[in-house]
Amino acid sequence: xxxxxxxxxxxxxxxxxxxxxxxxxxxxxxxxxxxxxxxxxxxxxxxxxxxxxxxxxxxxxxxxxxxxxxxxxxxxxxxxxxxxxxxxxxxxxxxxxxxxxxxxxxxxxxxxxxxxxxxxxxxxxxxxxxxxxxxxxxxxxxxxxxxxxxxxxxxxxxxxxxxxxxxxxxxxxxxxxxxxxxxxxxxxxxxxxxxxxxxxxxxxxxxxxxxxxxxxxxxxxxxxxxxxxxxxxxxxxxxxxxxxxxxxxxxxxxxxxxxxxxxxxxxxxxxxxxxxxxxxxxxxxxxxxxxxxxxxxxxxxxxxxxxxxxxxxxxxxxxxxxxxxxxxxxxxxxxxxxxxxxxxxxxxxxxxxxxxxxxxxxxxxxxxxxxxxxxxxxxxxxxxxxxxxxxxxxxxxxxxxxxxxxxxxxxxxxxxxxxxxxxxxxxxxxxxxxxxxxxxxxxxxxxxxxxxxxxxxxxxxxxxxxxxxxxxxxxxxxxxxxxxxxxxxxxxxxxxxxxxxxxxxxxxxxxxxxxxxxxxxxxxxxxxxxxxxxxxxxxxxxxxxxxxxxxxxxxxx
Numbered sequence: 061x062x063x064x065x066x067x068x069x070x071x072x073x074x075x076x077x078x079x080x081x082x083x084x085x086x087x088x089x090x091x092x093x094x095x096x097x098x099x100x101x102x103x104x105x106x107x108x109x110x111x112x113x114x115x116x117x118x119x120x121x122x123x124x125x126x127x128x129x130x131x132x133x134x135x136x137x138x139x140x141x142x143x144x145x146x147x148x149x150x151x152x153x154x155x156x157x158x159x160x161x162x163x164x165x166x167x168x169x170x171x172x173x174x175x176x177x178x179x180x181x182x183x184x185x186x187x188x189x190x191x192x193x194x195x196x197x198x199x200x201x202x203x204x205x206x207x208x209x210x211x212x213x214x215x216x217x218x219x220x221x222x223x224x225x226x227x228x229x230x231x232x233x234x235x236x237x238x239x240x241x242x243x244x245x246x247x248x249x250x251x252x253x254x255x256x257x258x259x260x261x262x263x264x265x266x267x268x269x270x271x272x273x274x275x276x277x278x279x280x281x282x283x284x285x286x287x288x289x290x291x292x293x294x295x296x297x298x299x300x301x302x303x304x305x306x307x308x309x310x311x312x313x314x315x316x317x318x319x320x321x322x323x324x325x326x327x328x329x330x331x332x333x334x335x336x337x338x339x340x341x342x343x344x345x346x347x348x349x350x351x352x353x354x355x356x357x358x359x360x361x362x363x364x365x366x367x368x369x370x371x372x373x374x375x376x377x378x379x380x381x382x383x384x385x386x387x388x389x390x391x392x393x394x395x396x397x398x399x400x401x402x403x404x405x406x407x408x409x410x411x412x413x414x415x416x417x418x419x420x421x422x423x424x425x426x427x428x429x430x431x432x433x434x435x436x437x438x439x440x441x442x443x444x445x446x447x448x449x450x451x452x453x454x455x456x457x458x459x460x461x462x463x464x465x466x467x468x469x470x471x472x473x474x475x476x477x478x479x480x481x482x483x484x485x486x487x488x489x490x491x492x493x494x495x496x497x498x499x500x501x502x503x504x505x506x507x508x509x510x511x512x513x514x515x516x517x518x519x520x521x522x523x524x525x526x527x528x529x530x531x532x533x534x535x536x537x538x539x540x541x542x543x544x545x546x547x548x549x550x551x552x553x554x555x556x557x558x559x560x561x562x563x564x565x566x567x568x569x570x571x572x573x574x575x576x577x578x579x580x581x582x583x584x585x586x587x588x589x590x591x592x593x594x595x596x597x598x599x600x601x602x603x604x605x606x607x608x609x610x611x612x613x614x615x616x617x
Contacts, residue, residue, distance in 0.1 A: 096408060096409050098407075099405070103142075103403050105124070105132055105402070106124070106401035108400070109401050110127045110384065110401065111127075111385065111403070112126060112156065113154070114385040115157045116387040118389055119407075120137070121134070121137075121182070124395075129151060131145070137393060138405065149170050152172050152174065154168050155171050158202040160202040161204075161389075161390075165178070165202060165224045166178040166202075167208050173190060174189060177189070191210070197210045198242065198244070199211045201246045201247045203247035205223070207269075209247050211255050212242060214241075215235060215240045215241070217236045217242070217273065219232050219234065236273040241286075243286065247268070248292040251304045251322055252265055252321065253265050256279075262279035262290070263276060264321070276325050276329070278318075281312060281314055286311050288339060288340055289309050289342050290308040291306065291342045292305065292344065293305055293345050293350075309334075311338040313333055313334050313339055313354070316330070317329065317332070335360075337355060338354060338355045340382065341385045341386045343386045343388040344362075345390050346440075348438045349363065349408065349439075350388070355382040356376065357398070358374075359377050359383070359386075361374055378396070381402065382398060391440060391494035392440075393406070393408075408439050409437050410437065413434055414469070415432040416431040425584070426477065426480070427476060428485070428505055429474075430505075431472065432472055437495065439493040440493065440494075442493060443459070444459065446460070450484070452502050454488070458476065460489075460491075461474065481507050481508065481583075481585070482507060482508070482510075484506045486504050488502055510542065512585045513583055514588050514590070515545070515579035517592040519532070519592050519595050520532060523597045528563050529577075531549070533579045543581045543582060543583045546560070547561055547577060547578070548580075549564045549576070550591065551573050552573050564577070571599050572596075574597075575596075578591040
């Protein structure tokens, strides 16, 4: 077998051209967005002994198991820190382990038909429970505290609906693939369980407790090559499209993926060759990230695999050791273990954000529609928000309508109201995942000014000494409600001192003179003024007035 990334002897010059051809043939189509994983150095957590599996409930809890019946716990997998091995099943090799998401339940299975249960996330374990005679249990999957499924070397599925209570835990055995070695199983909320065997076949069940399993017609590994592992990731609210995914890997270096596993036996599965040697384990999480590992320390990352998956080889992270298990969680953390007691950790980067300048039509006097894009880098977001204000101090924020999952640039938007006209606003998008916080650069938009309000004043009342006149502004239409009005009364076109209200009481000084009122309307668009027509105050008093008298302008001297 030629490993193109590991040509180290004098035959490299001969093998290199062949490798170039093989790599060109095997290279997957480019993905829209590729997951970026940077792996730590291998840390020895279990001296000498082979680790056979790992499972993480979150980025704060992982459990690994080894060939001598020991379990190791990490409450800080981000720093690859682990407890000393704990003997929980002495003399029996532990072959697999599964921790239910968002719970404290973990179940480990051994090579002699027994399971062990921890309801404290791996801190304490039950005595071994004989659930499958002497058959080796090669895989176990816990979708929740109410469903765990294990598979064995005799073609049986061993199912429990009460796995979390060791004292009363009940497991039933169902022959689903008689005469064949079942090598892996995966169950996820919202999806059926999927099991795979050593002859490249798969089975699925929406009700494993009843023993109803159907063959998956489209799931066939390369001729003569068995499948070694399967991983399914369920729905993540809000429901993405497609609803869940499953990936199986095998001895021929293939990744077989389905974007519609809920279709059961009739689901469609696509095949992508990843390498020329056996793949040993795979893990997928609902935010989109899938990671497969191989027997020579190689790792492959896929972003939202479907029936036409795209995978990126990340090269060797642990050569020449065999990677035996991998577990990725929604927070964007992956942990891998190998056959010489090493653990390696990777985390996706923080989100990548952009803002999109608002179109002019999306900004009104008191409202604006803001938008941007978010690439979560395949980790669930703990928060996403628009921050805005009249300076780069912001001071106000609104949440993104939904918490996004998956990679690629996904649009986010929010419609702001209650803004002030004719004001420049600063804004940015802020998103936070377990990998860190990301912020866009500051962006701005300006709300437009409202139209000028034009007053059309008129005077009501009787123009006689002692009578009260009223100035009617005549303001109406758009912007009228937000306009500020000021008044001034004029005698023969000159302002009357102290007369600045909307009403005016006629005095003796006004007899035989012309009165007007002037209205000024001011809003964010500016100010506009206008004066009313004149009214004349006659010398004869009330008795000489039959109607409001409007005279000709006369300038006082």
